Amino acid sequence: MATWTIVMLVVLVVLIAALVALSIYGKKLQERQEQSQQELENASQNVSLLVIDKKRMKLKEAGLPQLILDQTPKYMRGRKVPIVKAKIGPKIMSFICDEKIFEVIPVKKEVRAMISGIYIMGVKGLHTNLDARQTKLKFTDKMRLKMDSLKGKK
Structure with missing residues (x-):
């Protein structure tokens, strides 16, 4: 014991x-x-850019500079990240974007973005307001909404 x-x-x-x-x-x-x-945040700057395309792709396929690929850890190189191709002045560049901001960025429109290096930290609409796309409801959420509406009718 x-x-x-x-x-x-x-x-x-x-x-x-x-x-x-x-x-x-x-x-x-x-x-x-x-x-x-x-x-x-200290190194960020506000620029206006024209968004050409946005995709989730691997870092190797994104067209980022070789220095960026060398600095990323090996386990991250195969992972898909949100990439935004945008035109700033005469240059077309690829940027890495935050997941939350990626959904809000409109394609083929001009936006005011807060960038730090190749990382987009924030986005504001230049001529219009930006709204996130509505996500598709899951089956359980649909059923919960139906049950709530049925309870409300009684």
């Missing part, structure tokens, strides 16, 4: 130590992320 309690105490101590280590590591990662976000 005493060996069983010793084993349980050792397991409990190991679990607590792992939890503490993970929380410390998580705080460090969060601080790094906040610091890099602050650096992006």
Whole structure:
């Protein structure tokens, strides 16, 4: 009986130590992320650009500079990312975009964007307001709406 309690105490101590280590590591990662976000905001600038095309594609196929491909981790190179091809003045460039902003960007329209390097951080409509496209409702959401409307009729 005493060996069983010793084993349980050792397991409990190991679990607590792992939890503490993970929380410390998580705080460090969060601080790094906040610091890099602050650096992006400090280096950002507002430009008007004409969006030519937008797609989700792999970094190798996106036409980004070789320096960018070399700096990305190997596990990210095969992943599809939102890419926006836009014209700024006489130049046509490829930009990486945030997922939330990607849905809002209109194709073949001029927008005012906040960019930092090749990363689009924010978008505002130049001549019109930008609205996100409505996403398709899932089956469960449709059924929930029907049930709510039926309850409301009673």
